[in-house]
Amino acid sequence: MKRVFALLFGIFVFQLAVSQKKYEPSKENIGARAWFQDAKYGMFIHWGVYSLLGDGEWVMQNQDIPVDRYELLPSFFNPINFDAKEIVGLAKEAGMKYIAITTKHHDGFAMYDSKISNYNIVSATPYGKDIFRMLEQECKKQGIKLFAYYSQLDWHHPDYYPRGWTGRKTARPEFGDWSKYLDYQDAQIKELAENYDIAGFWFDGWWDQAPDKEDWHKAVEYRIKGAEWNLEKTYRMIHEVNPALLIGNNHHELPFDGEDFQMFEKDLPGKNTSGFGGADIGRLPIETCETINHSWGFNLQDGKHKSVKNLVQYLVRASGNNANFLLNIGPMPNGEIQKEHKDRLRKMGEWIKNNGETIYGTRQGSISFQEKIVSTIKGNKIYVHILELNRNEVIVSDFHQKIKKVIFFKDKTPVKYKLKKGELKFKVPENKKDHLDTIIEITLR
Numbered sequence: 001m002k003r004v005f006a007l008l009f010g011i012f013v014f015q016l017a018v019s020q021k022k023y024e025p026s027k028e029n030i031g032a033r034a035w036f037q038d039a040k041y042g043m044f045i046h047w048g049v050y051s052l053l054g055d056g057e058w059v060m061q062n063q064d065i066p067v068d069r070y071e072l073l074p075s076f077f078n079p080i081n082f083d084a085k086e087i088v089g090l091a092k093e094a095g096m097k098y099i100a101i102t103t104k105h106h107d108g109f110a111m112y113d114s115k116i117s118n119y120n121i122v123s124a125t126p127y128g129k130d131i132f133r134m135l136e137q138e139c140k141k142q143g144i145k146l147f148a149y150y151s152q153l154d155w156h157h158p159d160y161y162p163r164g165w166t167g168r169k170t171a172r173p174e175f176g177d178w179s180k181y182l183d184y185q186d187a188q189i190k191e192l193a194e195n196y197d198i199a200g201f202w203f204d205g206w207w208d209q210a211p212d213k214e215d216w217h218k219a220v221e222y223r224i225k226g227a228e229w230n231l232e233k234t235y236r237m238i239h240e241v242n243p244a245l246l247i248g249n250n251h252h253e254l255p256f257d258g259e260d261f262q263m264f265e266k267d268l269p270g271k272n273t274s275g276f277g278g279a280d281i282g283r284l285p286i287e288t289c290e291t292i293n294h295s296w297g298f299n300l301q302d303g304k305h306k307s308v309k310n311l312v313q314y315l316v317r318a319s320g321n322n323a324n325f326l327l328n329i330g331p332m333p334n335g336e337i338q339k340e341h342k343d344r345l346r347k348m349g350e351w352i353k354n355n356g357e358t359i360y361g362t363r364q365g366s367i368s369f370q371e372k373i374v375s376t377i378k379g380n381k382i383y384v385h386i387l388e389l390n391r392n393e394v395i396v397s398d399f400h401q402k403i404k405k406v407i408f409f410k411d412k413t414p415v416k417y418k419l420k421k422g423e424l425k426f427k428v429p430e431n432k433k434d435h436l437d438t439i440i441e442i443t444l445r
Contacts, residue, residue: 022257023232023235023236023239023257023258025243025260026239026243026244028243028244029239029243029244029245029246029260031244032199032200032244032245032246032260033246033260033261033284033285035145036098036199036246036260036261036285036287036324037285037324037363038360038361039097039098039145039324039360040097040315040318040319040324040325040359040360040361040362041094041095041096041097041315041324041325041327041352041359041360042091042096042097042098042099042100042147042287042324042325042326042327043090043091043094043096043098043099043100043326043327043328043329043345044099044100044101044149044289044296044326044327044328044329045087045099045100045101045102045328045329045330045331046102046105046149046296046297046328046329046330047101047102047111047131047297047298047330047331048102048105048107048109048111048297049073049074049077049107049109049125050073050105050107050297051297051298051330051331051332051333052073052076052077052333053073054298054299054300054301054333055299055300055301056295056296056297056298056299056302056330057102057105057106057107057295057296057297057330058106058297059297060106060107060155060167060170061106061155061166061167061169064169064170065170066169066170066171067155067156067170067171067172068171070107070156070170071119071156073109074109074119074121074124074125075124075125075126076126077121077125077126077127077333078125078126078127079127079131079331079333079334079335080127080334080335081334081335081336082127082131082134082331082334082335082336083335084131084134084135084137084138085138086337087099087135087138087331087337088135088138088139088141088142088144089142090337090342090345090346091144091345092142092143092144093345093346093349094327094345094346094348094349094352095348095349095352095353095356096144096327097144097145097360098144098145098146098147098199099135099139099144099145099146099147100146100147100148100149100202100326101132101135101146101147101148101149102149102151103132103148103149103150103192104149104150104151104154104188105149105151105297106151106153106154106155106166106167106204106205107155107156108151108154108155108156108157109121109124109156110188111131111132112130112131112132112133112192112196113130113132113133114188114191115191116184116187116188116191117184117188119156132148132196133196136196136197136198140197145198145199146196146197146198146199147198147199147200147201147202147246148192148196148198148200148201148202149201149202149203149204150188150189150192150201150202150203150204151203151204151205152185152203152204152205152206152208152229153166153167153204153205153206153208153209154167154181154185154205155167155170156170157181157184158172158173158176159176159177159178159180159181159184160172160176160178160181161174161175161176161177161178161181162176162178162209164208164209165207165208166208167208182229182230185234186233186234186237189201189234189237189238190237190238190241193237193238193241193242193245194241198245199244199245199246200245200246200247200248200260201238201245201246201247201248202248202250202263203247203248203249203250203251204249204250205250206229206231206249206250206251207250207251207252209229210251231249231256231258232257232258235247235257235258235259236258239258246260246261247259247260247261248260248261248262248263248287249263250263250265252265252276252277252278252279253279254279254280254282255282255284259284260284260285261284261285261286261287262279262281262282262284262285262286262287263286263287263288263289263326264276264277264279264286264287264288264289264323265277265288265289266288266289266290266291267288268288268317268318268321268323268371269281269286269288269321269322269323270321285324286321286322286323286324287323287324287325287326288318288321288323288324288325288326289325289326289327289328290311290314290325290326290327290328291306291327291328291330292305292306292311292327292328292329292340292341292344293305293306293340295330296328296330297330298330298331298332298333298338299330303340305340305341305344306344308344308347308348308351308436309435309436311327311344311348312348312351312436312437313387313436313437314327315327315348315352315359316359316374316385316387316437317371317374317387319358319359319362319364319374319376320364320365320368320371320374320375320376320385321364321374322363322364327345327348329341329345351436351437354410355409355437355439357378357383357409358376358383358385358409358439358441359376361378362376362377362378362383363376363377363378364376364377365377365382365383365384366382366399367382367384367396367399371387372386372387372388372389373385373386373387373388373389373394374387380404380443380444380445381441381442381443381444382441382442382444383409383439383440383441383442384439384440384441384442385437385438385439386428386433386437386438386439386440387437389428389433389438392427392428392429392430393425393426393427393428394425394426394428394440395423395424395425396423396424396425397422397423398422399419399422399423399424400422401444401445402444402445403417403419403424403442403443403444403445404443404444404445405442405443406426406440406441406442406443407440407441407443408432408438408439408440408441409439409440409441410434410439413432415427415428415440426440428440
């Protein structure tokens, strides 16, 4: 019987694959992808009614809060200190080129003026304002692009059934209509695409319904119950509204057809130090996201903030791995950003103001040593970023390009180097080392 299920599932997957028309990105989309790769640095914002509880964005799941109790939160969510101008200005001061914010997280509450459901910040809170619209308008004024994070997973909606791996203790009836939930989801996604000036979508939650790859019975059961996301339909709808909109999905798999960039959560591309990574790297533009402390949403007890050095070097390592860096802030319930986060972003902005040439518009360089040294390239210039160096000499093997000059990027003084039979050596005196990032600029002939 197990073999029969496996065979049926294999036939189903094959038929589904051949029946779908392969996605061909438009000229506008290709241009948007190039902009995205050049941008290199963005702000992630996790914010919702969950911030009131000060226990992160997964509080509904982690504390097993039933839907009827969680629904009390919007009635006293009134972030009177939210300032879109200040937040966008902070992103710009930090050197960021785009913002991605949670329009709906796993708790199902919409942080924009949704006409599909009254469970949103305008209709269900005393605040009564569309913060996504305010950010949209301010982003246009300050030259920052805006992305909509949208959770496909929903712990609130009654038709999100069959239940996935999470949200099983929210006291919803154990029945529902999956097709109705997908209609609801797509309707919200469409209104975001049509009614807001955005650059694209950052999807999350697909993994909640993903079957165990080792359990074919469960895989077939999920398909029989209709727990299929039908991503191709959703992605096609988005690109029909605007072909330039970029689509990424945090599913921890190789990109699916219709997606425009690949993302990695709390890890550099291909790495898996956090338990979220490990996926192979595809051919699309890449982004990695990380938190300033350990939490995405506001967490009152999380005071373990990463150092400026750690964050700057994360940005550099991401660029050296051909990826963008999306750095998260979690606003407090009143709408303000934590002082520790603002201070770090501003200091990163100071660094990138002086060194942005080696980050923006670059691609992955060929010189890399176990993440202690990475490189970026733009035109005929290679920027070698030395993040950790115990010695005063760097040796690069298999280097066969012709060099015009080598200088320290910071003060433009010459670097002593030798290139012989494909081996490049250059000296880094102690007084030239920078504790954040020692940058060597190699100009090729």
